[in-house]
Amino acid sequence: MTDVKTTTEPLLSIRDLRTYFHMGSVTARSVDGVSFDVGAGETVGIVGESGCGKSVTALSILRLIQPPGRIEPGSVIAFEGKDLVTLGDEEIRNVRGNRISMIFQEPMSALNPVFTVGDQVAEVARIHAGVSRKEAWNRAVEALSLTGIPAPGDRAKQYPHQLSGGMRQRVLIAMALMMKPALVIADEPTTALDVTIQAQILDLLVGLQKQFGTSILMITHDLGVIAETTSRVIVMYAGEIVEQAAVDELFAKPHHPYTEGLMFAMPHIGRDQERLNVIPGTVPAPTAWPVGCRFRERCPYSWDLCEREHPPLYQIGAGHISRCHLAIEPERRNHPHPPLVVQEGAAA
Amino acid sequence: MLTPIRGFAALSGAARVALAVLAAIAIVAAFAPLVAPYDPAAQPDIVGAKNLPPSAQHPFGTDPYSRDVLSRVIYGARLSLAIGFLATMVSLTLGVAYGAVAGYAGGFVDALMMRILDALLAIPRLLLLIAILAAWTRLSVGALVLFLGLTGWFGLSRIVRGQVLALTEAEFITSARALGASRRRILARHLLPNLISPIAVAATLGVAHVIVLEVGLSYLGIGVAQPEASWGNIIHDGSDQVATLWWMSLFPGLLMVLTVMMLNIVGESLRDAYDRR
Numbered sequence: 001m002t003d004v005k006t007t008t009e010p011l012l013s014i015r016d017l018r019t020y021f022h023m024g025s026v027t028a029r030s031v032d033g034v035s036f037d038v039g040a041g042e043t044v045g046i047v048g049e050s051g052c053g054k055s056v057t058a059l060s061i062l063r064l065i066q067p068p069g070r071i072e073p074g075s076v077i078a079f080e081g082k083d084l085v086t087l088g089d090e091e092i093r094n095v096r097g098n099r100i101s102m103i104f105q106e107p108m109s110a111l112n113p114v115f116t117v118g119d120q121v122a123e124v125a126r127i128h129a130g131v132s133r134k135e136a137w138n139r140a141v142e143a144l145s146l147t148g149i150p151a152p153g154d155r156a157k158q159y160p161h162q163l164s165g166g167m168r169q170r171v172l173i174a175m176a177l178m179m180k181p182a183l184v185i186a187d188e189p190t191t192a193l194d195v196t197i198q199a200q201i202l203d204l205l206v207g208l209q210k211q212f213g214t215s216i217l218m219i220t221h222d223l224g225v226i227a228e229t230t231s232r233v234i235v236m237y238a239g240e241i242v243e244q245a246a247v248d249e250l251f252a253k254p255h256h257p258y259t260e261g262l263m264f265a266m267p268h269i270g271r272d273q274e275r276l277n278v279i280p281g282t283v284p285a286p287t288a289w290p291v292g293c294r295f296r297e298r299c300p301y302s303w304d305l306c307e308r309e310h311p312p313l314y315q316i317g318a319g320h321i322s323r324c325h326l327a328i329e330p331e332r333r334n335h336p337h338p339p340l341v342v343q344e345g346a347a348a
Numbered sequence: 349m350l351t352p353i354r355g356f357a358a359l360s361g362a363a364r365v366a367l368a369v370l371a372a373i374a375i376v377a378a379f380a381p382l383v384a385p386y387d388p389a390a391q392p393d394i395v396g397a398k399n400l401p402p403s404a405q406h407p408f409g410t411d412p413y414s415r416d417v418l419s420r421v422i423y424g425a426r427l428s429l430a431i432g433f434l435a436t437m438v439s440l441t442l443g444v445a446y447g448a449v450a451g452y453a454g455g456f457v458d459a460l461m462m463r464i465l466d467a468l469l470a471i472p473r474l475l476l477l478i479a480i481l482a483a484w485t486r487l488s489v490g491a492l493v494l495f496l497g498l499t500g501w502f503g504l505s506r507i508v509r510g511q512v513l514a515l516t517e518a519e520f521i522t523s524a525r526a527l528g529a530s531r532r533r534i535l536a537r538h539l540l541p542n543l544i545s546p547i548a549v550a551a552t553l554g555v556a557h558v559i560v561l562e563v564g565l566s567y568l569g570i571g572v573a574q575p576e577a578s579w580g581n582i583i584h585d586g587s588d589q590v591a592t593l594w595w596m597s598l599f600p601g602l603l604m605v606l607t608v609m610m611l612n613i614v615g616e617s618l619r620d621a622y623d624r625r
Binding site: 175 | 522526527529533537
């Protein structure tokens, strides 16, 4: 199969997205110059640890950032021929839940506790399709049955607290897919669920995606979810993209030391180990990103160049980019050293 | 969180009894003309029948104008309950509107509205009411309700603002925004319905508070004016001879305590039911 993505216009195209939080005298640069595309029908994963900017990226796409947060001028989020960043209030509301919808992490708190779930699914049709109450309810029951909820007509009359976590997540998926959107952003959709339910929900998402041709932006910290559902992966660290590659390529040949660390931190069946590997240190504060490479202090390969120069995104292979100076001095990978945070810790 | 209907179903046993007692008082008050043995304003024999202690004929005795105290207490229940209920409606409307606007607007508007509220809260309610009411020699019951309501919403609006602030952070509000709901829809469909529980609690306790206030003001002679009967002004009528006319303060006083106690039991049980979720 030839690469179709190069010939067709991507569905979503983000260029130099910067979302900053202005808190008095300090500015947290939570998302700091992120650019990527999502093609029609494609599933793209964004992976990274807490505070790397992945959720803020997701909220920025739907302009759900609240003050003191702000999408900085110059950022572009092109979607279906429009720039979402500069869209008027009413126009962006027509995109939300209609062309782009979102699935949240906590299915309990993402549902209004005082209305039945059927009411809440129906509300989406009321907002965007302008249909009657009765028609909206019928569509809601239909959407609920699509997500595999047994006896959807009865379930629709129940309140969120009467449903299990997995059922609630199916309700959220029904709400998200109600208007058959072009893009679904799933922010940690399975994190709050039991492991057995996680697999069911992921299967459901993938199945519905195939059925409707929806694109999915899967945001997670779980590499297992990435491997199972996505075709392309974006690794974020400290507000920027540090690596992007096709999913097989990334798992086979991770280039960035951070990605490598993430892979190494995963538990493996068969690997005999008592403790999980960790990446030493923590993410620097978003109010004061280091000048050079933001991963330098935690990196086992860093050298003086990493302190001086913020690495650009180097082209590693076809569709594979990495924000690491190792691209120009690959032989340094053979000589790891204890990361700076560990050395400082030992000295202190 | 529960809707009010399910909230009442979740009330404790004590609260159900309290609710029944309140219902009984309300029914007696509503049908006062049928229940009361005498006309509450009638002065049949101002010389011979005045200041009579409780007897079979006058179970609660008579007052210095020879009026039947039981009848006056029954009619008084009518007025005291109505004033408590209506004044609370006024403060609910104001408090919810003010608190919801402040909480939802946020930023400078919120800060300004809250400082104004701080200033209002610093004024003692009873003193404020005395100052206002003393300016009139004879005040209509409607005006009394209005003033009680106008001075009763400060605390409630704070509760509402806090709830709105907490709710706007709730993920289902973000979720509603992500689905394309407008600000108006979010306020009407997602914020206000979730405020019903704390409002129901505040309202129940608010009615009790206003009843006590009305009795206090009428006792001071600036509440409900004669010949209208309220629990407060019955006590007022006997206040210069409390030691001898003990029945004039005991019976309306007991009824007030009973009503307020029952309201508090219901209010607290409601709060527990809502907190339990």
